[in-house]
Amino acid sequence: MTDRKILKFLWLLGLVLLFPTLLKKPIKEQLIIFLLSSFFNTPLDNYLVSKDRLEYPVRLKNERKFTKGSFLYDSILCPLITVWYYQSTQKTKKLSEIILKTFLFTTPQVILEALMERFTRTINYKKGWKWYHSFIGIFLLKLYIRGFVGLINLISYAQHSSEKAKGTH
Template sequence: MKDWILVYVYNAVTNGIIDKMIVKRNIVQYPVRLLPKLFNIHILFDFFVYPTITVMYNQITYKNKPLLIFYKLLYFTIPMLLLELWAEKKTDLIKWNKGWKWYHTLITITIKSSITRSVIGLVRYLRQRRKQKKEREGTQLEHKSI
């Protein structure tokens, strides 16, 4: 459970930071957004939608090998891209500036999701190593006391 909380929080915090930089550089705008006087980023996507999708993706790929993890990532990033394409063309939810194209969205979401997945994979790996080390130390103590 704490892995999923870590994934959610890590993704939400980094989303907010990255989106703020992109908006500040006028690459992307969100003309219609929640709490526009407080935020110039899309807080619903950054802090709720994308982190939730990232948790689902991490749960689905929990025990997969890297190639399958990547293929499954496309099942999440392509629908997000299609939704953003629709929103950019048909609504005022998002506006692309300064040459931003659909492939920038696909690449950045794919890279960001891969980094998040790698971070949680590293955390799990380090936790497993620490657990194994404690088990070995416990076994060594048992043998010494005999």
């Protein structure tokens, strides 16, 4: 399979999985997580490309107009995986379980990236970048987004409880 065919397949897969993933209840939470992931991924990836750490030699037509990085990865695939990760950890209370699930979601993502780097021209690691740099970044970003959305939910719950106690709800 050529590199462009792989990218087209990943685009199709991402688009097919996008709507059933984002339409799960509560939809507002799924959208926030998806958009937060894209919001953080895109500038980080652009920075790494501008510092010559990563390169995307083969991309689909017009992708360069949107970003220096990979629009497909930054704005579709990684946010989808982050939403699935959040859905699987949403009710988890123990930090050790959250970290284990973060590891379980990050590992296949990084393995796929490393295989793509090794066997295709869709991504190249440069200037000392290694798979474990990607692992650390993805792992920490997933934890950050989960914590951030958890904090938003906590504040929202506190506000709702306060309004309910005052009888303004």
